[in-house]
Amino acid sequence: MPVVRVDDPADARLADYRDLTDVALRRVLEPEGGLYIAESSKVIARALAAGHAPRSFLVQDKWLPDIERLAAPHPDAPVYVVPAEVAEHLTGYVVHRGALAAMRRPPLATVGEIVEGARVVVVLDDIVDHTNVGAIFRGAAGLGADAVLVSPRCADPLYRRSVRVSMGTVFQVPWTRIPEWPDARELLHDAGFRLAALALADDAVPLDTFAADAPPKVALLLGAEGDGLSRAALDAADVTVTIPMRSGVDSLNVAAASAVALWELTARDRRNMPENDGT
Numbered sequence: 001m002p003v004v005r006v007d008d009p010a011d012a013r014l015a016d017y018r019d020l021t022d023v024a025l026r027r028v029l030e031p032e033g034g035l036y037i038a039e040s041s042k043v044i045a046r047a048l049a050a051g052h053a054p055r056s057f058l059v060q061d062k063w064l065p066d067i068e069r070l071a072a073p074h075p076d077a078p079v080y081v082v083p084a085e086v087a088e089h090l091t092g093y094v095v096h097r098g099a100l101a102a103m104r105r106p107p108l109a110t111v112g113e114i115v116e117g118a119r120v121v122v123v124l125d126d127i128v129d130h131t132n133v134g135a136i137f138r139g140a141a142g143l144g145a146d147a148v149l150v151s152p153r154c155a156d157p158l159y160r161r162s163v164r165v166s167m168g169t170v171f172q173v174p175w176t177r178i179p180e181w182p183d184a185r186e187l188l189h190d191a192g193f194r195l196a197a198l199a200l201a202d203d204a205v206p207l208d209t210f211a212a213d214a215p216p217k218v219a220l221l222l223g224a225e226g227d228g229l230s231r232a233a234l235d236a237a238d239v240t241v242t243i244p245m246r247s248g249v250d251s252l253n254v255a256a257a258s259a260v261a262l263w264e265l266t267a268r269d270r271r272n273m274p275e276n277d278g279t
Contacts, residue, residue: 002078003068009089014080016102017058017090036158038101038168041066046168047103048074055102060084063098105158108176111149111187118146120265121193122258123178123221125233126153132225133157134165135255141169143259144266148175149184149219151233181232193219197237198261199229200250204242211264218265222258 006014016035035055038047041063048054048070054077059067064081071079082090087100115121122145127133133155140148148157154177155162157170178184188195194215198207221237223229234240243252243260251257 003064003081004078005081007083007086009082009086013056013078014058014082014090016056017100034105035102036105036163037160038103039099039160039164040168041070041099043163043168044099044101045070046171047101050171052106052171053077053104055104056080058082058087058090058100058102060087060098067099109174111176111178111184112191114147114149114174114176115188115191115193118174119217120145120262121147121149121188121219122262123184123188123195123219123233124148124150124154125221125223125229126151126227127222127224127254128153128155129225130155130159130161131165132253132255133159134162134170136222136258137162137166137170137173137175139255139259139262141166141172143262145173145220145262148173149178150175151178151184152180181230181236185236188219191217193217194239195219195221195237197221197223197229197234197240198242198257199223199234199240200242201240204240207241207243207261207264210239210241211267214265220258220261220265222254225254 004013009018017037038044044067054071054074056077057067057071057079059079059081060083061081064079067079071077122136122140124133124136137148137157150157157166157175163170178187185195194217196210196218198220221229221233223233241261243257245251252260
């Protein structure tokens with residue numbers, strides 16, 4: 001595991017970290033599939049534990065011992081040690097957590113592989129806000145969703161902000177992309193799921209009522225801020241579910257709504273939920 005000190009932000013070895021947007025990283029031709037950036041020792045550890053392969057690490061001295069430990073099983077991935085000002089110059093912001101890693105994107109599994117054995121899955125329909133995507137993943141991990149499925153136009157869960165907001169849980173919860181509706185509906189129906197759209201509608205079933213007699217397998221459909229679920233997603237749903245609100249408020253932020261819905265839908269499993277181990 002080579003540890004290399006670099007003081008020049010223009011050094012060619014730092015190209016993966018220099019002025020590259022998430023979109024540019026994804027389009028890197030080598031390795032196939034592109035790259036993504038993991039930030040902080042904790043997030044990097046979760047990415048490595050999920051089997052993702054690092055191409056290199058970028059770290060400040062303070063965090064070098066943590067990264068050396070994580071990087072030890074990956075001798076082909078150099079660890080670049082840089083001063084704080086170099087890290088900020090490269091990334092355009094203060095790297096508060098002191099460590100970044102350029103990770104190779106793994107190939108996506110099929111929908112069938114992801115939902116096999118699952119009981120509750122979350123489907124993100126065209127949610128383009130990376131913060132919301134990351135927050136939904138964090139809630140999915142903490143509240144017992146078995147998988148997350150994202151639509152073709154949904155924001156990438158491996159974009160830097162999504163990964164950061166999720167605290168690395170995008171590496172814990174199985175996920176993949178679904179095809180367009182209604183093809184996605186057929187895949188989920190074939191796997192035994194009933195599709196529940198979380199939306200406002202005159203005929204919507206209150207969440208607690210739906211959860212009290214929920215089908216064995218539920219796919220919870222969540223839509224973008226503002227526009228909500230697309231017409232195609234609503235047409236694909238088997239039932240529309242709503243969260244009863246008070247004080248004239250008609251809805252919650254999509255990440256908050258997903259957490260409330262998952263809490264209700266996983267209530268029957270809560271007795272067997274293991275205690276938080278602090279990881």
